[in-house]
Amino acid sequence: MSSIEADPRSLDTAARAELIAAAIRQRGEYNLLLVGTTIPDGDNGMLGTQLAATLGIDSVNWVDELEEIAGGGVKAKRAIEMGYETVELPFPALLSVGVALLEDDPRAPRNAKAMLKLKKKKEPIATATAAELGIDDPNANCSPKLAGFEPVEQRVVESKEIDAEDGDALQAMLNEVLKGE
Amino acid sequence: MSNVIVYAEIDDGLINDISLQAIAVARGLAADQGGQVVCLAAGSGIAETAAGLFSYGADAVHTVEDAALEGYVAKSYAAAISDWIASQDAPLVLFPASTLGGDLAAAVATRLGAPCALDCDSIESEGGTTKVKRDEFDRKVMTCFEAASGSPLIVSLRDGIAEVPVADESRSGAVESIAVELDDSVKAAKVLARNVAKKTVNLKDARIIVAGGAGIGTAENFALVKELADKLGAEIGATRAVVDAGWVPADHQIGQTGATVRPEVYIGIGISGAVQHRVGMCDAEKIIAINTDANAPIFHVAHYKIVGDFKDVVPKLIEMIG
Numbered sequence: 001m002s003s004i005e006a007d008p009r010s011l012d013t014a015a016r017a018e019l020i021a022a023a024i025r026q027r028g029e030y031n032l033l034l035v036g037t038t039i040p041d042g043d044n045g046m047l048g049t050q051l052a053a054t055l056g057i058d059s060v061n062w063v064d065e066l067e068e069i070a071g072g073g074v075k076a077k078r079a080i081e082m083g084y085e086t087v088e089l090p091f092p093a094l095l096s097v098g099v100a101l102l103e104d105d106p107r108a109p110r111n112a113k114a115m116l117k118l119k120k121k122k123e124p125i126a127t128a129t130a131a132e133l134g135i136d137d138p139n140a141n142c143s144p145k146l147a148g149f150e151p152v153e154q155r156v157v158e159s160k161e162i163d164a165e166d167g168d169a170l171q172a173m174l175n176e177v178l179k180g181e
Numbered sequence: 182m183s184n185v186i187v188y189a190e191i192d193d194g195l196i197n198d199i200s201l202q203a204i205a206v207a208r209g210l211a212a213d214q215g216g217q218v219v220c221l222a223a224g225s226g227i228a229e230t231a232a233g234l235f236s237y238g239a240d241a242v243h244t245v246e247d248a249a250l251e252g253y254v255a256k257s258y259a260a261a262i263s264d265w266i267a268s269q270d271a272p273l274v275l276f277p278a279s280t281l282g283g284d285l286a287a288a289v290a291t292r293l294g295a296p297c298a299l300d301c302d303s304i305e306s307e308g309g310t311t312k313v314k315r316d317e318f319d320r321k322v323m324t325c326f327e328a329a330s331g332s333p334l335i336v337s338l339r340d341g342i343a344e345v346p347v348a349d350e351s352r353s354g355a356v357e358s359i360a361v362e363l364d365d366s367v368k369a370a371k372v373l374a375r376n377v378a379k380k381t382v383n384l385k386d387a388r389i390i391v392a393g394g395a396g397i398g399t400a401e402n403f404a405l406v407k408e409l410a411d412k413l414g415a416e417i418g419a420t421r422a423v424v425d426a427g428w429v430p431a432d433h434q435i436g437q438t439g440a441t442v443r444p445e446v447y448i449g450i451g452i453s454g455a456v457q458h459r460v461g462m463c464d465a466e467k468i469i470a471i472n473t474d475a476n477a478p479i480f481h482v483a484h485y486k487i488v489g490d491f492k493d494v495v496p497k498l499i500e501m502i503g
Contacts, residue, residue, distance in 0.1 A: 082377050170487075
């Protein structure tokens with residue numbers, strides 16, 4: 001287990017991918033990299049895809065299921081609009097694992113870092129700095145620059161609680177919604 | 182003169198809707214800069230479909246075709262189109278923020294060392310600076326990015342960025358094929374199987390949608406959802422969990438990997454309302470939610486909260502509608 005020390009505030013996804021790629025290269029050979037699709041600035045799998053592109057390896061985004069690991073490669077099922085695709089990749093390969101299946105699933109995504117700490121309580125975590133990975137200034141090429149945040153006007157929903165047992169209230173709700181009464 | 186490049190995603194012989202919306206956006210941006218809208222498509226056997234891009238507003242259409250591009254794989258597609266994009270010297274390249282379009286945008290950006298902003302909800306260009314914005318954190322904050330011109334800015338645009346342009350059949354042109362030699366190292370990965378539902382329902386134009394979630398429990402119970410929808414003349418919607426369970430086909434799915442809908446009335450039954458579903462339906466004019474869990478997140482966006490068992494409530498509603 002190892003971690004990278006860098007101020008994450010100003011890093012963009014490409015810079016993060018480059019730091020992680022440098023650390024992976026330093027560790028040597030590998031077959032399979034797993035990354036989550038949810039990253040600090042969005043749920044879009046960008047980190048995994050850019051990490052794979054930086055390392056020059058094959059990748060699949062939005063993976064819902066690892067179907068098979070055999071024959072020097074991996075078969076993964078990815079969620080796409082209105083269905084699925086099964087993709088076969090040779091090693092080394094990267095899979096970005098999505099949460100599409102969790103959209104109506106009561107299981108909340110677990111905090112991976114906390115889980116690892118529990119499981120590997122006694123194992124020391126090696127830490128590398130950007131300089132040790134051969135990157136002088138991880139922020140050097142960050143672009144586009146964050147220009148700020150704007151609040152989004154929140155839609156104010158006037159919410160009425162309707163008693164499920166109250167037939168009149170249910171009827172009144174239907175009339176309001178369907179006939180605009 | 183600055184051209185705007187639009188990557189048009191073609192699946193199963195159809196140009197995807199967000200790509201068409203991106204062409205509309207590109208027309209506005211290119212007009213401001215006295216440039217043209219140049220469309221790019223990649224795949225196998227796509228030339229005929231790609232020719233249709235002219236009617237939606239493309240001034241030029243280029244394609245990369247190779248048998249190895251039959252199914253989408255990030256590395257092979259990025260290898261196929263990146264060099265050509267770099268050769269165009271265009272300041273802006275737009276991709277659709279579909280699951281695969283956004284993925285390709287990120288991979289191309291890394292290959293080109295270009296700045297990249299995914300999932301944008303607005304884009305404007307002024308005096309050499311491009312500003313993009315996207316809704317984040319459960320639509321509470323709009324994050325704004327700026328990129329100065331230099332290397333091409335790669336952007337993916339979300340569904341709803343513009344109206345799909347009306348096809349103008351009088352516009353036409355010749356598709357130009359880009360010759361690319363893909364080496365064997367990018368041909369190793371393959372799409373083995375594709376299982377995508379044909380679109381049979383039109384959720385986007387539905388006036389009323391009755392949608393069910395995992396809380397419905399079984400396929401048999403889902404019949405109640407269908408019965409209520411029938412009574413109301415409504416379309417049937419569903420969450421991904423319901424589609425995965427096989428209770429309804431995938432074209433009924435609403436949310437992040439499904440349709441984004443804005444009906445007059447949306448009735449959500451047994452849907453907890455995780456953000457992946459909410460993003461697809463929270464702009465409905467009137468939302469009724471029925472759930473046993475009073476703390477279900479769907480109640481945050483519902484105009485009418487009914488805390489109760491749908492097996493009791495839905496039959497009552499069906500009877501009242503008559």
